[in-house]
Amino acid sequence: MIELIPAIDIIGGQCVRLTKGDYDQKTVYRDLPAEIAKEFEQMGFKRLHVVDLDGAKSKHIVNSEVLKGITRQTSLVVDFGGGIKTDADIETAFAAGASMVTVGSIAVTQPELFMSWLEKYGADRMILGADVRQGKISINGWKEDSSEDLLPFLRKYIDAGVKYVLCTEISKDGTLAGPATDLYKEVMQAYPDCHLIASGGVSCIDDIRALNVAGIPAVVFGKAIYEGKINLHELIQEFQ
Numbered sequence: 001m002i003e004l005i006p007a008i009d010i011i012g013g014q015c016v017r018l019t020k021g022d023y024d025q026k027t028v029y030r031d032l033p034a035e036i037a038k039e040f041e042q043m044g045f046k047r048l049h050v051v052d053l054d055g056a057k058s059k060h061i062v063n064s065e066v067l068k069g070i071t072r073q074t075s076l077v078v079d080f081g082g083g084i085k086t087d088a089d090i091e092t093a094f095a096a097g098a099s100m101v102t103v104g105s106i107a108v109t110q111p112e113l114f115m116s117w118l119e120k121y122g123a124d125r126m127i128l129g130a131d132v133r134q135g136k137i138s139i140n141g142w143k144e145d146s147s148e149d150l151l152p153f154l155r156k157y158i159d160a161g162v163k164y165v166l167c168t169e170i171s172k173d174g175t176l177a178g179p180a181t182d183l184y185k186e187v188m189q190a191y192p193d194c195h196l197i198a199s200g201g202v203s204c205i206d207d208i209r210a211l212n213v214a215g216i217p218a219v220v221f222g223k224a225i226y227e228g229k230i231n232l233h234e235l236i237q238e239f240q
Contacts, residue, residue, distance in 0.1 A: 002212040004239055005079075005197065006040050007049040007222035008033045008070070010063045016053065017223045019174040021131075021142035023057065029226040034069040041074045044236045048076040049102075049166075049199075049220045055083020056141035064096045071097025079127055081166075082141075090117055094125075102166050104129025105139035107157060108146045118161060127164040127197070128157050132183070133171065142170055150183075151190055164195045166220065172201030174223050179207055184216050204229055208239070 008015050011026065015033045019025035030036055037048055050070060054062035061083045071078055080093045081102030093101050101121075107114040107128055118126050130150060131138045137148040154165060167187060169180035179201040187196055195217045202208060202221035208230075211219050224230045 001239055002208065002216060003047065003197075003218035004045060004208070004235065005047040005049045005218055005220045006045055006225055007051065007199075007220050008036055009051045009053050009222060010066050010082075011053045013063060013066055015226075017174050017226060018053065021138075021170050021173060023053070023141075025174070027226075033066050034073045037070040037074045037076060037078075041076050043232050044240050046077060048074075048078045049197075049222075050078055050080045050098075051102075052080070052082030053141065055089075056081075057083075057143075059083060059085050059140065061089045061092050064092050067093065067098060068096040079166075081127070081129055087113075090121070094121075100125050100127055100164070102127040102129045104131055104137075104166075108137055108139050108148055108153075111156075114157075115160060118157075123161050123163045126162065127166050128154070128162045130154060130165055130167045132167065132169055138170055151187070154187065154191060154194070158191050158194055162194075164197065165191075166197040166199055168199040168220075169201065173199070175201055176203035176223055176227065176229060177201050178203055179211060179219070181210055181214055181216075184211065185214050188215055202230075205231070205235055205238070208235065212239070 015030040016028050052063040077099045079100035080098035137146045184198045197218040198216050199220040
């Protein structure tokens with residue numbers, strides 16, 4: 001059964017969503033992310049994906065206090081990403097209560113540092129972020145495209161012990177246009193033991209059903225929640 005992971009994206013301490021990672025296409029939904037997290041927990045969710053969009057843009061963690069508020073007020077398993085660039089950043093994230101961290105850009109720009117974190121903290125606490133635009137890995141808050149192709153990039157780290165991969169198809173993110181299911185199938189076919197977390201484009205329960213049928217282990221979704229496109233109680237009943 002597919003694992004359900006609601007998302008909270010943060011700018012200026014507020015819960016927001018972007019469209020295709022564009023900071024100029026920002027919608028503010030709520031002022032208190034910790035309150036939203038508590039609502040998710042009360043509904044029956046166990047996991048939460050938190051993204052520090054300010055951190056992703058500024059290349060260091062910005063919203064650690066918001067993360068701390070979420071982890072202190074809920075017992076959700078929180079994975080945190082955005083702006084984790086240094087040893088100090090990853091220590092800040094764990095000290096603020098994150099159970100896991102999602103790291104993407106550093107895996108591209110400083111692979112030795114990523115590998116040292118994988119060794120130090122273990123594969124159960126590290127999620128490899130693979131944000132894809134036109135087949136290439138994108139970095140630094142999706143503002144830059146690297147020369148890395150998705151499948152070889154994943155192979156390097158899966159061979160090194162990475163278990164969890166969060167893959168976002170940027171052209172789908174925040175569009176409510178449906179997920180990149182074919183892309184995720186391709187990843188699972190290449191790496192069947194990978195715990196792939198699909199992200200981007202989920203618009204309705206049928207999208208999640210399709211990912212489940214395709215054998216995708218987990219899904220992150222946000223905008224569909226905040227836009228009222230998914231009945232969360234129905235979703236929980238079906239998949240939890």
